[in-house]
Structures are given as C-alpha cells and as structure tokens.
Amino acid sequence: MIRPAMKIIVTNPRQELEIQGPTRVHQLLQQLDLTPEAYLVIRGDELVTEDTVLQDSDSIEIRSVISGG
C-alpha cells in the first residue's frame, strides 16, 4: 500500500513535489538543497519555524523571498 505524502509547492521556479514525512523544516530544506535564508516555509496560511515537524497530511508552500530588485 502506498503511504500518503506531504504535498509541497516550491515557488520561483514553480515545482510540485511529494515527500514522505515526518520531517523537520530545516531537514526538508536541506533535502531539497535550498538555502534557508532564501525561503519561507508556509503550512496552510501559517508560517512555520525551522524546527517544526511536518506531517504527511500537510500542504506546504516553500516560498522564495528573493526578488530581482
């Protein structure tokens, strides 16, 4: 049986991913090779901190905060 996975949207450039939880925010960013300083992690409409544990049932947006100036 296939386990459900958390749904992740990464912005700029947009990517849709599914990753098995549970995992902490900083581990997720590390796994995706994303610099923590350049992204916010949002669960639903709530901003989550680096040590938050994300579950398979979560919908996550990893939002780039870098703009071209």
Added chain:
Amino acid sequence: MPRHNTSLCKDCFTEFVHTQVRRAIKSHRMFAPDDRILVAVSGGKDSLTLWGILLKLGYRADALYVDLGIGDYSLRSKQKVQRFTDTVAAAYQSKLHVHTVEQEQGAGIRELATLVHRPTCSTCGTMKRYQFNRVAVEQDYDVMATGHNLDDEAARLLGNVLHWQTDYLDKQTPSLPASLGGFAKKVKPLYRLTEREIAAYAVIHHIDYIVEECPMAKGSKLLAYKHALNRLEADSPGTKHTFYLNFLDRQAKQQETAGNIAEQDRQRLHPCTTCGQPTSANVCSYCQMMAKAKAHV
C-alpha cells in the same frame, strides 16, 4: 532569526520590524512626522510592506505604481496594489497614483527597450526613476521612499566592490538629499531588514503581494550576488548585516555624505533642456531614450 541569534513570537517580531524601520528613519533623518511621503510600489512584498508600516506608524504616505505593461505580470501586480489600496491604505485616507507607460509613452517597457536597443531592466530603471521623481516633485511630496532592503543593498554593494565602481559607492546611502530643484529626496526605510524578514512580516500580516518574480529579471546579476551572499549568510549568520552596515559606518566617518552629495550634485547637474529634471548632460537619459524611441516609431 540566526543573525540575531534569537526566536521571536508574532507580536515581538512585529515590534522588531517596526523598531528597525523607526531606527532607520531616525538615524538617517529620512523624514519628519508631518512630511508627505510618496512610496514607490510594485505589488511586491517590500514596497507594500513599507507602505503598510509607514501608515501604521502614523506617517502621511501615498503611493505611486508605474504600470510597465509587461503582459499578465503587470496585470497581476497592479491588482495586488489596487487590492492593498482598497483594503488597507484607504482606511488611512491614503491615495494611490498610477502611471501607465503604454498610455503615456505609447508603448510598454519591452517594446521601448527594443526600440532604443537597451536591456529591458535598464530601460525600466530609467523609466521608474524618472516617473517617481517627476510625480514626487510635481505633487509636492517632501520625500520619496522605496522598499529596498538589506539584501538589495548588500548585493548592490558587492557588485560595486567587485567591479570597483567607486563613484557609485559614494551614492549608496539609505538617504539621498534633494540636492537641487527638480530632485526629490529619496530614502530606503527598510535597509536594516532582510528580504526574509520582510516576507515573513508580509505573511504574518496577510499582505497579499505578488510572489512571482518579474519575467524580465531572469539572469540578473543582482540575483546572482544575492544567492552568493545567502550562501555566506548560511555559514556565517550576520554577514549581510555586517557587510552593509559597517560600510555605512565607514562612509559616515570618512565624509559627511549628505553634504558632499548635495554639493557634488550642485556642481555637476543642471536642468535638462527638454524636461527640466536635473542631469549632467544637456538632455537627461530619460528624454534621450524617449527621443530615440519616437524616432523609431
């Protein structure tokens, strides 16, 4: 917040952001409580957050949006600005000005860039600087504020240092004086805050901004410098803060910047023979650009 080695709850984080803005305004004497401020807004996180914070802090801040005519991107960013105006700024009797490039200049920014054989970002920069200054001066605003943040300034400083563009370093200050007639004073009240801190503030306060990047910014040097600085920041928190704020300290010690810039501007600049805005040439770069564009139509 690794650079401050601390974690804050929502209320304390909000107070932290407001304190950084107040500190920036005070330390660079950006404006007084009664001054009329024109905020340059794009629909992005920095400019909408700046507008919102200035209103919350009790300042008289209106905004100007320049519609560049970049297809769906401009449509969506204009919607974000309009929505913020209606849902937030209107309660403070704050006003939005809109300048539509396609309507006023006869073509969108991409078409203008093609006509004058210049990169779109450089054409856009000339257009925005000119229109923001023009509206600020014509509508009697005391000061023009932009949403440039710590990452913008640190990346720009890195670019200037890497290419030893020392002339640009003198003018890289969060407050540029209205050194002569036709020039608006220009300030950057968010220069003490990182992009991530501003984006976090926007999310916490439900500021609905355009998340997607301008399609014209792909491959920009500034983005490459920002990514490089963020990698350094990850290894050594506080790098961007130290890099830019220590530069400002040294700049302030070496010279009384505002006085020098104003003095240099008065010696170097005079009114453009076409539009009257200050320039170091006979005709300013905006009028040269528009003359070239009209010649190709």
